[in-house]
Amino acid sequence: MIKSLDIKVKALFLFILYLATLYLFNYRVLEVAFFLISIVFILLLFYLLKQNQDTHHKIYNYTNDLYYAVFKKRIKHDNLSSVCNSLSLINSDITNKIDNIENLEKSRSKFLGNVSHEIKTPLFILQGYVDTLIDGAVHDSDVNLEFLDKIKHQSLRLNNLMEDLIKISMIESDELQLNIEKNSFKDVIEHISLNFQDALSKRGDSLILPDIKDDIFVQIDKDNMLSVFNNIINNAINYSNDGDIIVSAKKQNDVLNIRITDHGIGMEEKYLNRIFERFYCVSSDRSRASGGTGLGLAIVKHILRAHGISIGVESRINIGTTFYFNIPISK
Template identity: 40%
Template sequence: MWNEVKDNLSSAKVYLKEFLFFNAIFILFSFLIIDNRIIVFTLIILLFLLSLVFLNMVGYKRKGELNEVKSVVAGIRKNTFNRPEEIKLSKNLQALQEEIKQMFEKEINDIEYLKKLERVRTEFLANVSHELRTPIFAIQGYIETLLDGAIDDKNVNKNFLDKANQHTINLSNLLSDLIDISMIESGEMRMSYRYFDINEYISQIIQEMTTMAKEKNIELVYHPAKAGLQLFGDKSKLKQVFTNLITNAIKYTEHGKVEVLVEEEQKYAKIIIRDTGIGISQEDIARIFERFYRVDKARSRAVGGTGLGLAIVKHIVEAHNSKIEVKSEPGVGSEFSFRLKK
C-alpha cells in the first residue's frame, strides 16, 4: 500500500509547486490573522495531512490516465488497432483521444502511401528495364546478324541497318520521355506562362506534322479559332501535348482524317484533337494515362510508342490548371480535349 501511495505522490509531483505555493499563502495568513500559535500549528499539520491526501488522490487519477495513454500508445506500436474507432480513452481525455485517433489515421495513410510508392517504384523500374531491353536486344540482334555475314548481302544489310536505326530512334525517344516524366513527377519541371496567338501556334505544328499524315494518306485538318485569339500557357510544354496527341491520332488511324479544333468559350478555349482511328474501349480509357500502359502493346511498339506520352500530356495539362478529357468508341475514333485560359 505504501508503495502505491509513493507512486501516486510521484505522479502528482508535477503539481507540487502549486501546492507549496497555496500552503505557504495559507500559513502566512494564519500567522497574520490568528494570534494563538497552538491553533496555527495545528492548522498547519492538518493542512499538511490534507495536502498529502489530496496529492495522493490527484496522483492516483493522473497515474490512471497516464497508464491509459501508455496502453494506447503501446497498442499502436504493436499494431493492436486496425481502425481509429478502436482507440478509446476515459471521459476526461476525449480531446487527447481525438488527437491520437487523427495521428493513428495519418500513420495508416502514410504507411499505405509509402507502400504504394514502393509498388509504383518497383513497377516503374521493371517497366523501364523491359522497355530498354527491347530496342537494345533488337539492335544487338541486327548487328550480330550483319557481323555473321549478312553485311555482304546487299538485299539484307540496308534493311537491317534501317531497322537498327529505327530502334535507336525509339530508344532515344524513350530516354527523352523518361527524363521528362522524371522531371515532372519530381517537381523540377519549370513552366513559363505567357499569352500567344493560338492560330499561328497550331498552324506551325500542323505544318510540321503534315508529312507524317501524308505518309499514311490521312488528312490533317485544322479548324482555326477567330483571328487574333490569345491563350495563356507554356508554349514549349504545350507543344509536347499537341505533338503527342496528334502523333497518336495519326499512328492509330488507318483511313480518314485527324482534326484539330479550337472552340471558344466565355473564359477559356477548348482544344480538341479528333480522329477516325481504331478507338479505345471504356475499360482502357480509365488507364491510358498511366505510365507504360498500352491498349495494344504489340501495335504500340510497332509504331514506336514509348508508353509515356499520354502520362506526360496529363501532367502538362494539369500544370495549366486544366484536365485532359477523352471520348472514344472502338472502330469509330477518339477525341482528346482540354481547355486553356483566355
C-alpha cells in the first residue's frame, strides 16, 4: 500500500511540475498550478491521516479480539496456549527483574545512609574535642591528655571504617582476589595469639587456643582467613565484659571444625539471621563504644563464601555466642 501511494504522489508532482514549466510565464496559470499543488497537499494529508486512523482502529480491534479470545473464550489451541505461557513467563521474569532493581536501589540507599551516619558520628566527636582544646583546654593538664586519647580513638575508628568499606566494596564487586594455597594452621594460630593475648590479658581474661602438636595444613588464603578470625574475636571482645574466649579446632575427616566461643551477653534467636548484614548491630551503642564498624561479620561471611565455606552461629542470652565453620585440610 505504501509503495503504490509513493508512485501516485510522484506522478502527481510530475504532472504539476509539467504544468508549471508549460506556463512558466503565465502568472494566472502559475496561480492555478499553485492552487493545484495546495489541493494535492491537502488531499494527501487527509489521506494519510485517514490511513493512520484506520490503522489505529485495526490495532485496537485486533487487541480486543485477542483479549476476548484468550481471556473470555479460553480457546484450547496448543499454539495459543504456548504463546500465553511464554508471555506469562516473560512477564514474570520482567517483574522479578524490576523487583530486584528496586531492592538493589533500596539496599544502595540504605548502605549510603549508614556509611554517612558512621562517618559523621566520629567526625562530630572529633570536632567537639578539637574545639574544646582550641578554646583553652589544651593548657589544662587534667583534660588535655584525656581528650587527645579520645581523638586518637575516634581517628582509629574512622581508619577501621575506611579499611572495612574498601574491603567489603572489593568483595561485593568481585575484585577481591583470593590466593588459596597450602598453609600451616599452627602458623595461623600463632598470629591470632599475637593479635589478641595482650588485649585480653589487660582485662584479666585469656584467649584459649588449640594446642597443635602435629601441624595441620589447610587450603586457605592466609591473610583473609586471619581477617575472619580477627573480626569474630573482636566481636566476641566487644560483646563480653569478661570471660575467656575459646578457639577450638577439631579434625573431622577432610576438614577442621572451627568453633569460636565467648561468654558474653549473647543474643536472641531472632537476631541470628541478621547479624551478617552490613551495619547491623544487635546493640549499636555498644558497638560504637567499642569502635566497631558494623561491617566485620559481613566481611567474615563474604570471605568464607569466597572460600566455599558456610558459617553458623549459636547464642543464648547471658550465656554467650559460638561461631562455627569448617576449613578444608590440604591433601
